[in-house]
Amino acid sequence: MSANLQNPIFTDETAAREHLEAVRWPEGPICPHCGNSDPEKIAKIAGEKQSHRPGLHYCNECKGQFTVTVGTVFERSKIPLSKWWLAMHLMAASKKGMSAHQMHRMLGISYKSTWFLMHRIREAMRDGNPGPMGGSGSAVQADETYYGNTSKRSKSYRKGLKRKEVVLAVVDPDTGEARAHHMELGAGTDVVREYLVKNVSRKSILVSDESRLYTKLGKEFASHETLLHWGKEYVNKNGFTTNNVENFFGTFKRGMRGTYHFCGSQHLQRYLDEFSFRYTNRSGLGVGDVERAELIAKGAEGKRLTYRRPH
Numbered sequence: 001m002s003a004n005l006q007n008p009i010f011t012d013e014t015a016a017r018e019h020l021e022a023v024r025w026p027e028g029p030i031c032p033h034c035g036n037s038d039p040e041k042i043a044k045i046a047g048e049k050q051s052h053r054p055g056l057h058y059c060n061e062c063k064g065q066f067t068v069t070v071g072t073v074f075e076r077s078k079i080p081l082s083k084w085w086l087a088m089h090l091m092a093a094s095k096k097g098m099s100a101h102q103m104h105r106m107l108g109i110s111y112k113s114t115w116f117l118m119h120r121i122r123e124a125m126r127d128g129n130p131g132p133m134g135g136s137g138s139a140v141q142a143d144e145t146y147y148g149n150t151s152k153r154s155k156s157y158r159k160g161l162k163r164k165e166v167v168l169a170v171v172d173p174d175t176g177e178a179r180a181h182h183m184e185l186g187a188g189t190d191v192v193r194e195y196l197v198k199n200v201s202r203k204s205i206l207v208s209d210e211s212r213l214y215t216k217l218g219k220e221f222a223s224h225e226t227l228l229h230w231g232k233e234y235v236n237k238n239g240f241t242t243n244n245v246e247n248f249f250g251t252f253k254r255g256m257r258g259t260y261h262f263c264g265s266q267h268l269q270r271y272l273d274e275f276s277f278r279y280t281n282r283s284g285l286g287v288g289d290v291e292r293a294e295l296i297a298k299g300a301e302g303k304r305l306t307y308r309r310p311h
Contacts, residue, residue: 003089003289009082010089016081017055021068023297032071034062072300073120083107084117085293091121092292096255097274122270124300125277130179133172134204139225141207141245142196142214144168144187147256147268165265167252167272168192170200171245171279178248178279180272182265193217207240248279 008015021029029044030037041060045052055067069075074084087107090098104114134140146164166183179199185191192213197220200206206221208214209229218224225240227233235241252275256263263271281287281295 003093003293005086010086011082013080013082014054016085017068019085020074020081020297021055023294024068024072024301029057029068031057031059031062031064032066033064034059036061071302071304073124073303073305074300075304077117077120079109079113079117083109085297087114087117088121088124088293088296089289091118091274092278092296093289094259095278096251097259097271099259099261119267119270120300120305121296122274123303123305124296126270126273126299126303127179127277128299128303130199132199132201133170133175133177133179134201136201136203136222137205138172138174138201138203139205139207139240140170140172140200141242142168142170142200143209143242143245143249144183144192144211144213145249145253147253147263148265165268167249167268168195169245169248169276170196171248173244176280176282176285178245178276180248180252180276182269182272184265187213189213189216193220205240207242209242248275251275251279 009019010016024030028037028039029042031042036042036059038061043058043060045056045058045065053067056065057067058065069077069081074081077084087103090103090106100111100115100118103118104111107114109117145167147167148164166187167180168183168187169178169180171178181195181199183191183195189212196206196217200221202221204221205223205225206214206218207225207227208218210226214224214226218226225236225238227236227240227242234243252272255275256271260271277296278292281292283289287295
């Protein structure tokens with residue numbers, strides 16, 4: 001489903017808060033302090049003077065107060081919740097991302113606030129507790145790529161390659177799920193193995209190119225299928241391919257080159273989380289723009305991203 005930009009959640013604070021409550025609390029309010037969800041022990045504070053902040057609830061279990069934004073990336077934000085919803089919809093609907101300059105012009109807030117807001121949304125896009133993908137009979141594709149330095153002035157290919165950031169991605173074609181990781185220590189065999197055994201079930205069929213990174217590692221999985229890309233082999237004799245993970249890399253690189261233009265290595269993982277989220281929840285798998293934005297709102301729970309570390 002495509003987003004209707006005339007929806008009141010993009011202009012009215014009450015509608016935006018009530019929609020977030022419906023997304024986060026479909027069965028009623030839950031206290032973020034003690035986890036109480038008993039409707040008889042949670043009261044909504046209301047009064048004629050409205051001296052309290054809107055949407056305030058009181059928990060009789062822990063005697064604490066809370067609103068729907070407590071315990072999320074929206075907590076203590078001075079940016080109106082309606083603008084948060086608009087930003088989430090724009091990022092969810094933009095296949096190759098949206099620059100912070102474009103976003104700040106559309107939201108009408110400062111560039112600095114917009115840049116920080118978008119990183120909080122990327123934090124909400126991150127899967128906080130992923131289990132191993134794949135399983136018995138599933139073929140999981142793995143590949144690595146290099147992002148960053150595009151200078152052609154290097155005297156040798158290897159010299160230029162050392163200044164690039166290494167990205168490892170795995171894709172399950174059966175479920176459509178994609179995960180990508182910034183390999184800060186480089187693409188060493190041990191580093192690649194550590195990531196793959198944590199994120200891919202060993203009952204899966206590992207599909208990769210002919211890189212030596214996977215030669216020994218492939219023996220730890222149910223089987224290992226390889227493709228000789230140097231020989232222009234894109235589907236091997238058993239019918240396996242790495243097209244899905246390469247398609248993910250293609251979308252990622254076009255977005256980084258055409259939309260964001262530059263990304264510091266310290267922020268690369270957040271951008272990878274953004275592209276992984278959209279790929280995993282793409283329209284081809286039946287997830288529309290509205291549903292994708294609501295998944296971001298659900299993913300905001302239990303996460304904080306502050307300028308400074310909280311006490």
